Amino acid sequence: MESRQRINDKWFFSSTYETDLEKETELETFEAIQLPHNTVNLPYQYFDEKSYQKETCYFRKVTIDPMVRNFIRFEGVMAVAEVYLNGEHVATHKGGYTPFEVELPNTQTEHLLAVVVDGSERDDVPPFGAAIDYLTYSGIYRDVFLVERHGVFIEEPFFKIKNKAENTYTAELVFNVQEAGTLQVLLTGEDLAIEGTIDATVGANTFVFPEMTVNEWSPENPHLYELVILEEEDLLYQQKVGFRRAEFTKDGFYLNGENYSIIGLNRHQDYPYVGYAMPEEWQVEDVRVLKHELGLNMVRTSHYPQSLAFIAACDELGLLVFEEIPGWQHIGEGEWHDVLLQNVREMVVRDRNNPSVVLWGVRVNESDDHHELYTKTNALCRELDPTRQTGGVRYLERSEFLEDVYTMNDFSYDGGDTERLKREIEVATYDNVQVERKGLRTVEQVVGEKVPYLVTEYAGHMYPTKRFDQEERLIEHAMRHAVVVNAAYENPNISGAVGWCAFDYHTHENFGSGDRICYHGVMDNFRVSKFAASVYASQQDPKQNPIMVPLTNWTRGDRNMAQSVPIYVFTNCDEIEVRYNGKSRGFYQREEGGKFSHLPYPPIVLKEFNFLWGEPFGPLDVIGYLNGEVVVTKEYTNEPVLHDLVVETSHETLIKSDRWAAAKITMKIVDQKGNLLPFLMGSVRLENEGGEVLGGNDVPVIGGSAVCWVRTLPETDQIKLVATYGEFKKEVTIQVEG
Template identity: 80%
Template structure:
């Protein structure tokens, strides 16, 4: 059995390393830290990323039971970890995105684990070796577990959902044992409870379940089942959640559970302000909610690396398809580098192959050139470890060598006419500059040379970077470019769907982005606050699930060129909208039949029949959304916005104090008389807190009318965190209650 305890507390951290430091036993001169941990706290903008690219060292005292096998498991250490026990070297793991385990062989009860972490961009470790357009930060940034093993325990479990027909399956469970014994395997959920007795043998084991009718998993109905392995009939050896679904990319698009299922998705970087990758579990889970509910997506691509176990589990539970990708960005290194990549692929697949949300493995380094030998190996390895899923390889090349099952392509051919304009001044040449008719996407045949299973995995992004506080016209154009490509994906039945670049703004190296170390490519900013483009995606979801109505306007006179106020694109899934100007109805508006975005499930409604010349009277505007004749959304604008109020929202009113730190998100908005964000307002909001810590400091930058921060718990006990936010004469208060968790230990 296994006794598993998360040990994110009682770590000590040295922000420098010199040879021999791993043998330290006196820790008082080092900083006490909780995990997840980033080696350096960074400002939001204009920092030097080389600050974290160095060697550091972590220490933790451990009480070990010498009569059992002790294992320490690291879920993610960036980027190379050298592990020592009592000063003696144990192992090195390369790669910051996949887990690894180390056996702690000792006869002592009192022990010291030291982890020397090299966060530099080493040429022998993916994704490094050349330029990469994102930051990797440093440190032990995911959970760490201490595991005691004795007797029987389960290794490499793989739940294989063998489909017979429709929603009928005959699954198998494969796993490894080092000790023989009697087992019982139980599957429960959705009116199913099946027990299968099995005589476990040393080595490989296969348990065959009887034929069963099940509720299939989908983003709309994410049905999950509980899989439990018992030693005998009572002692739990292993437990996880599994799901049943049929997922296939074909020449005629993507099919889920036997039905055509157009994919609409975005890419996600696991990057947060101030702490980089080191955000606790609840914020990995929250990102899934944002992608699924706020943005209305049905797929996420984990660009460009495997992401946290908590994120993957939340995709299962909340219902979000996943295209999971290996670490890398354009560059392929030497043989040593490639060996590490293959190891990382194995670690990724073994960790995640039981997730029903994952429908595609990415086994090609993002936007790299063809490499027959390497990609033959990556495909073969992935198919051996998981023959149930298809493979894809994200490329920018037309007609490149196709070794995978799905031709996955970054198509940046739609430029909104920028190339034509630039060619009047200079000769423009980029890797994605192809001469095609100005449509949203290239055809499958043009890209692959023939009709093959095909998925678009990036578009927009760097072609039109847009800040949330940009001029209204740029925000509108940003949204329209996403809409054009998405419409083209829906138009072509041979395209399985499109996954845009990208969900959130992210931090990057000095040779990318806007010079402030930020790529403004997201439909939301790095704090997860929406830009206009977010509404393109959000408005495509079923209105019965969530009505959406977002007019692409700030309703001003003079932010657009020529002092225009229309056209106003209203991205909505409502049936119709009513427009009221100066308190008088201007009538009802519906979608134009056969319009520019006719292939979208819910094309925008365009308001262009009224306009106001510079100097004419300008009044308030109200837009009302109707669904089946019922008012479901209203948006009001004043014609004379002034600072009216400071709104403050807490994501959590209760946090769990445990071995790891937890955080609540504090969102503050300076709004006008109608509750609208003031999009050009800058400055800061002052936070006073009694208890906890404000990540990034107490002067929270006000960016385009919005100030966002996270408040974390600290190791010392406290019952509550009291918060006061001040902006000018405005003052808001909040309380976060802190509950201490008794234990984080599980026995299996």
Template identity: 45%
Template structure:
């Protein structure tokens, strides 16, 4: 794919003429935040509004006969895409990628004008919005944008599952006239390991020399799918990375490749000081490294939305398990809002399902009330798109209706004197289903990095008590502390300066004493 991350004109005040090239505006590169925010007292007004991004797009004549797509990895939060003044598409989610075909709209051999109208406000029609959030949802084209040049026939998707540690099953989605297929297994260095067998769009590889993906040795492979013309020339190809691994949550815990692993982890927001969500690849990868190598976590929960593919790629490479979930926080909107949320599930699963690090889909709005019809639909959709992974949904409710595979509960019961965790039997309505603690501590004991020693010590001990209680219970699959680092929030929350000092690190990823508890493991 061709990067389109440089030389965008940007305005905080969209006008109809912007899409047609009127005016001149400062140039920015992506990732970009719609407005820089202060470290303290940040508020939506710092970035919210209707803004515009615009750049030229040269398409050479030799691209005629091919199919052209724009890919937006993250546009927060309601995007309208224009080419040469014509609106081509819109997308209502700031946390998932989307693609726009421009084949018939583009002017070949000429300079085209690409523009994006971006509503960065907390639009109540767009999940996760509609009520107050305990975090800021920054705006902007905060992930990369690409031009994808494909053949006349296109491999839309390659989905790889590993039912055993030596077998990969591959499902292709192809649009076009039905060209011949070739599917190849590659190792991490790109060397050919085996050719897949099968026909049409279903293939498989049995590879006895496969090295499994584990936490200590996260071995990665790739499947390269190609379309061939009558002469055997490649007309289109798509390569996806995966790992040979099995993952299962049971009543007795979580099992990776048949071995029990306790999910000792932290929740993670994707914000950074001043830049909001607009962190480049290096910072996304650095957070994964910190979680794995400095904090010694085995898992991370991407609260409360899908996060950068660079972060998930790093989790794949480092051996860090991931619980990811659809965008949302407590609020469930009307029927149209729910339809968009269901689409969020579709995008999340199809975009991230080849990552070996992801072991659990969150298909329920974080801490929302029961809504059986809605959650039957999200759960069924996730299972239909990815039968290889289990589902969950984060609750603060005891004995909530369990429609998913794993009961995930935010256990904030520990107050310094109470037991570290509630008994599983007091929380879940089904003792035969797997159980994990999705959040703990956090707002129960906010602690700044410069607080007195005694408070910082108690903060660390509270994390220790909860993690110890969870790890010593043979029927709890894992425990995710709240939260990796301090983060800005709305005026309704935080410590008066609109910052939640809930992290085991400060906003700059400097460790507090509580971080030592995780690092010691």
């Protein structure tokens, strides 16, 4: 039997480490904390990432039942963890993105656990050894569990499905035990109830399910079943599982027998102020944003395995996952290879029962060919999970193809920048390929022949864009994404395209904009949309979520030559109506065979009217229709003034537990029509009673909004907030229960 108790509370932390500190027993001299935890508090911009690249130490007293076996399970410690029990070293784990366990001896009922965390970028640990374009914040930033095991308990379970016909499957449940026992296996759902027994013997066991007719899992229908293993009344194992046919072929990606176009974005697990250390509900929230706000059907976990809560939410909400090992361009030597292979094992064993995962990334992102290493990563992955294909993200044309899917970062579309720059300098980068600018290279050009093929990055660094940039840059940013997505839909031999990237993220001093931020996202680091987000959001089924985003701030002086049109309206509506100065200027539909005709919902372009400098300038309304009914309206004033401070909170109630919880506070400074004032500066002053405002109480205004998170503290029972901007003041109360 196995039971797990999350132990994210009662930890103590030392921000410095000296030899033998792990033997300290007077814990009250250190800072009392809850997990998840980042070793340093970071400002949003212009910080020195070396501040966390050092050794720190965590402590906790752990009380155990000496009649059972006890383990501490760490879901993620960045980057090297040296684990001590009662002052004695017991384990080392290298790599910050995969779980590991440490067994506690039964010699005493209370142990003093100490974890020395090395956050430096060591050249024996992936992804380190050279420069990487993202930050790896140190700390115990994921959950920690006390795990009790006795009698029969399940090790490395693998629910291995096999498709027989449409909606018809068989399955095997493979697992190990260290004691024999008679076990009951249940697989249940709305339309399925299977029960069986197995006399498990020491070592490897296989339970074979009968042929089953099931509802297949897909992003549109994320149907899950409950898999349970019991010994009499004792619960040994529980996992939600799904059935789906996912195959990358020379003719595209097929899901459940149907050709399926992948449209996705890459995701970094990076948040303002706390780095990686956000509780699991905010990992889940990112899945909701990717699936429902952006309308995606795939996410790539760039460039490392992400939290178990994130993957489980992809199962629940319906989002395909391309999961990859840690790394960025650099391949180390010796022990670095051993750690990478261990990371492969830990990633696959943890997530191979999650139906959302359809592709394993077993090659370091954008690295050169390495026959010996990548032969091993592919072989290990296929041994651990023969049911899924492997991919290896590269930027190289015709590189050694050891995986099942040729996954390619294609930055060939430059919007004309290379040609422009060549008038001044010789531009020589790996993106400088001589192709007609159609958005993407062909499979044959990249590989030399037709193979299973997926584009895994585009856009991104080619046109970094801040949410508060001038309007024309924001428009161009969106159009570049649209060009590539359109090209992916156009080519039937491309399985799809996963763009760079969903959210802005923090990076080293030799990347990004110098303020430690890469502005590559279609949303900013606070998950607030730029214009480019509408390219993806507007491709959703309008019956589920009607979208209409005109790419304009509706001003007279933002664009060159004081132009106001063309206005690209990214929408999934059937048609739009334009009203100017209260009078209809007509209805507009999509252009047949236009520039973006391969998109499911190409933008509607408004270009038939214009207003010259000096002419009267009036208010604008854009109205979206679906089946003749108004479903969405966007209104603009021609004379915006600071009209209101709107405060929104993600939670009215937070649940207090062994870990901290957080509510997102979004403060919008808007004009008379409720639109953000994009060039407003300053900060919103946020006063709080109870809780803690992450990043401090002066919340910067970025592009017309100020966003922060307020977290619970152990003594918090209620959080009262007062937001002030100029003459505006708003109050919010969040209840804390538990």
